[in-house]
Amino acid sequence: MTIEFNTETFRGDFTYHNSAEAIARFPFPFPEDKYMYSVNIEPHVSFRPGSVYEHPFDVDEHYVSEVADRALVLNEDPLRSQSLPHMNLAGWDLLELLMTNLSESYPQWFELHQDGDRWHWINRPLGIDDTFTFLDNTTLPYGPMEYIMRQTQGDYALLDQRDDNLWMDAGVITTQADWSLDFDIGMNFMEWHGPVPLAHELGVFERALKFLLNLRQGQPVRRLNWTMTVHPRLDTSPENYAKWGVDRATVTPENAGEYMYLRVELQSLWRLPRSNAIVFPIRCYLISLQDLVTIPKWGRRLHRVLRDLPDELADYKGLTMTRPSVLQYLSQFDDGAQTSAGTFPD
Amino acid sequence: MTKSADRTPKIDVRVTQIVDVTSEIKRFRFEPTDGKPLPVFAGGAHVVVEMEDGDTLRRNPYSLMSSPGATDAYNISVRRDPGGRGGSMFMHDRVTVGSLLRLSHPVNLFPIDRRARKHLLFAGGIGITPTLAMMSELARYGDAFELNYAVRSENDGAYLDQLRNTYGKRVSIYRDDQGEQIPLTTLLAAQPLGTHLYVCGPGGMMNWVLSTAEGLGWPAQNLHSERFLAPPSGSPYEVRLAASDLSIKVGPHQSMLEAIEAAGVDAPYLCRGGACGQCETRVISFDGTLLHNDHYLTDDEHAGGQKVMPCVSRFEGRELVLDR
Structure with a gap:
C-alpha cells in the first residue's frame, strides 16, 4: 500500500482533510x-x-501531521506525558510492541533490527534512524514510552x-475527547470512569x-467509542477548554456539515x-459531516442515532448545544429508507 | 499434531532436551517448530501444555523457569505426580526428545510487583520454578531480593547448586531431613518497609507463610501467591440444540460455545470470556446443574436457570436443552 502523507493542521487554519480512500475506510461506529x-x-x-482493522496499529495518511501536532502539545504542556x-x-514493553508490529505491518516505512539488547530503529516517514540499548533509558532521548509515542x-x-x-499509572494523552491524564493519573478503573452517566447502572x-x-x-481486544468535535481538533483537552469550548456556539444548520466532525x-x-x-491505545479518527454524508447509509443512520440519543448521553458527550443544528443539517440526508445492518458502506 | 478444541492462539513446539533434575523432577526444553521467536514472558508466568493422550486432550499449566528475555526456547520442570490427573505422568513417561506439543501463550497470574522496594521470595519443592524466572529478572534489573527455599533433602532439592552458585547469600536453603526450618517470624519481622512477599509451594506452606505475615500486620497488597487458573474444563456432557434440531457432545476441555461451533451452528460471540453478554443463550429446559462461570448474568439470573453464557459455563446432569 502506498500512501501520500497529508500536510495538514489540527488547529488554527484546520487544513485537516480526508482523501476519498480515507472516507471509505472511516471506522463508522454504529451497526444499527x-x-x-x-x-x-x-x-x-x-x-x-485496507480497513483500519487490517493491522494491529493502523498508520494512515494523517500520520506525519498528527505526530507534529503531538509535539506541539507536549512542548506546551509536558504533563500530557506522565509515567x-x-x-x-511497561514503557519498554510498549516500545517493543509498537516497533515489532509497525515494522511487520509497514516494512516500507519502519525497520527494526535487534542484535541482543542492541536495537536499531528506522522510521522513514519521520526521518529517524536510532540505535539504542533495550531496557537502558540512558540510551534514548526520552523515556521509552514518550520516545515511541x-x-x-x-x-x-x-x-x-x-x-x-x-x-492509570502512565500515558501520553494529547488527542483526547475532554479528559485529562494529569487529573486521572494514579486513579483506578472505577474512579476514572466515575463521571460516565447511565453505564454504571x-x-x-x-x-x-x-x-x-x-x-x-x-x-488483544478492541472496541469503538465516539463523540463529536467542532473542527478537526485533536487536542480537545480540559486543559485547553478555553480554546475550543467556545467553538460550539458557532455551529449553525448552514455550517454544520463543514464545522462538525464525527470523532471515532x-x-x-x-x-x-x-x-x-495493560496498554490501552485510543486512536482518534475524524470525519466532517459533509464527507460522512457522501456515504448515504452513514448519513441516514447518524441522523437517527443523534435524534434518538438520550439527553444524558448527549450532555456527557458535549453535544447538547450543537445537536439541533446537526440534526437539521443531517435531516436533509435521511429519506427514511431502511438501512442495512453493520457499519460498512453498502 | 494435536488438534486444539478451542480458538485461542497456540504455539507449536518440539521437545529438544529432557534432563533428570532429581529422581522425581524432569526439565523439558521447548523450541518453536516454526523457528520464530517465542513470546516474551515475565517471571511468574506459566504456559498451558496440551498433550494428546489417546483420545484425551490433557492440558496442564507449568511455570516457565527459563530466563524471561530468552525467546529461542522455554524451559519447564515437571514433578512426577502418580496421584494427579495424569498430565505429569504423561510428561515423564511418554514425552521424549523430538515430541511435538502445543502451548498456550504465557499467562502471568503471579507477577512481580514493581512498587516493591525489596522482593522476599519463598519456595517449597517444585514451587521453585516460577521463582527461578523471577530471580533472573530481578537480578537483571538490579532489584533487591532474597529467596528462602524449603526442600525435603539435598538430593530431592531441585537446582540447589545452581542457586547457591548464582545468587550466593541471597539464597537460603532449608532441608527437612536436616531439621532445618525457615525462621519465618524472625525473617518477616526484619524486613524493610515496602517489602513484597511471594510464595509458591505446597498448600500447607503457602497458608503458613501468608497467615503468619497477615498475623504480623503485613498489608494484603504486599502478599503474593501463585494460583493456577485451571483451564475451563470439566466432565463431558450432552446438549440439545432445539432450534437447530441437533444433539451435541461437549468435551471435557471444550466450551459449550466451541462445541456448538464445531457442530456447524453459527452462534453469536464477542469476548469469549464471559463478560460481554453477546453469546447469551436461552435455556429451554434442563435436568441437572448449570455451572455458571460468567461475569455477565446476575446472581438472580444464575439461580433462575433461564439463561446461560456458553463461552465459559458448563453443565452437569441428564439433559440440557438450549434455544439455539
Whole structure:
C-alpha cells in the first residue's frame, strides 16, 4: 500500500482533510440506527484488507501531521506525558510492541533490527534512524514510552494491574475527547470512569473490569467509542477548554456539515509481557459531516442515532448545544429508507 | 499434531532436551517448530501444555523457569505426580526428545510487583520454578531480593547448586531431613518497609507463610501467591440444540460455545470470556446443574436457570436443552 502523507493542521487554519480512500475506510461506529452503552468488546484480529482493522496499529495518511501536532502539545504542556516510577518497564514493553508490529505491518516505512539488547530503529516517514540499548533509558532521548509515542498516532494509557483493579499509572494523552491524564493519573478503573452517566447502572464497568483483569497476552481486544468535535481538533483537552469550548456556539444548520466532525476512537487493549500491565491505545479518527454524508447509509443512520440519543448521553458527550443544528443539517440526508445492518458502506 | 478444541492462539513446539533434575523432577526444553521467536514472558508466568493422550486432550499449566528475555526456547520442570490427573505422568513417561506439543501463550497470574522496594521470595519443592524466572529478572534489573527455599533433602532439592552458585547469600536453603526450618517470624519481622512477599509451594506452606505475615500486620497488597487458573474444563456432557434440531457432545476441555461451533451452528460471540453478554443463550429446559462461570448474568439470573453464557459455563446432569 502506498500512501501520500497529508500536510495538514489540527488547529488554527484546520487544513485537516480526508482523501476519498480515507472516507471509505472511516471506522463508522454504529451497526444499527440507535446507540446505547454496551461492553462492545471483540477480539482485535485482522480483517477487511485496507480497513483500519487490517493491522494491529493502523498508520494512515494523517500520520506525519498528527505526530507534529503531538509535539506541539507536549512542548506546551509536558504533563500530557506522565509515567509513575514503577511503570518504566511497561514503557519498554510498549516500545517493543509498537516497533515489532509497525515494522511487520509497514516494512516500507519502519525497520527494526535487534542484535541482543542492541536495537536499531528506522522510521522513514519521520526521518529517524536510532540505535539504542533495550531496557537502558540512558540510551534514548526520552523515556521509552514518550520516545515511541512521539512517533505514534493516537493516545496510549498504561494501566498497572494490582489488587484486582487497573490503575492509570502512565500515558501520553494529547488527542483526547475532554479528559485529562494529569487529573486521572494514579486513579483506578472505577474512579476514572466515575463521571460516565447511565453505564454504571447497567453494570457495564464491573463486567468490563473483570474481563480486562483476565486479558491474555497474544489476545488483544478492541472496541469503538465516539463523540463529536467542532473542527478537526485533536487536542480537545480540559486543559485547553478555553480554546475550543467556545467553538460550539458557532455551529449553525448552514455550517454544520463543514464545522462538525464525527470523532471515532478505535480503542484496543493489550496485555504486556514483561510488566503484566495493560496498554490501552485510543486512536482518534475524524470525519466532517459533509464527507460522512457522501456515504448515504452513514448519513441516514447518524441522523437517527443523534435524534434518538438520550439527553444524558448527549450532555456527557458535549453535544447538547450543537445537536439541533446537526440534526437539521443531517435531516436533509435521511429519506427514511431502511438501512442495512453493520457499519460498512453498502 | 494435536488438534486444539478451542480458538485461542497456540504455539507449536518440539521437545529438544529432557534432563533428570532429581529422581522425581524432569526439565523439558521447548523450541518453536516454526523457528520464530517465542513470546516474551515475565517471571511468574506459566504456559498451558496440551498433550494428546489417546483420545484425551490433557492440558496442564507449568511455570516457565527459563530466563524471561530468552525467546529461542522455554524451559519447564515437571514433578512426577502418580496421584494427579495424569498430565505429569504423561510428561515423564511418554514425552521424549523430538515430541511435538502445543502451548498456550504465557499467562502471568503471579507477577512481580514493581512498587516493591525489596522482593522476599519463598519456595517449597517444585514451587521453585516460577521463582527461578523471577530471580533472573530481578537480578537483571538490579532489584533487591532474597529467596528462602524449603526442600525435603539435598538430593530431592531441585537446582540447589545452581542457586547457591548464582545468587550466593541471597539464597537460603532449608532441608527437612536436616531439621532445618525457615525462621519465618524472625525473617518477616526484619524486613524493610515496602517489602513484597511471594510464595509458591505446597498448600500447607503457602497458608503458613501468608497467615503468619497477615498475623504480623503485613498489608494484603504486599502478599503474593501463585494460583493456577485451571483451564475451563470439566466432565463431558450432552446438549440439545432445539432450534437447530441437533444433539451435541461437549468435551471435557471444550466450551459449550466451541462445541456448538464445531457442530456447524453459527452462534453469536464477542469476548469469549464471559463478560460481554453477546453469546447469551436461552435455556429451554434442563435436568441437572448449570455451572455458571460468567461475569455477565446476575446472581438472580444464575439461580433462575433461564439463561446461560456458553463461552465459559458448563453443565452437569441428564439433559440440557438450549434455544439455539
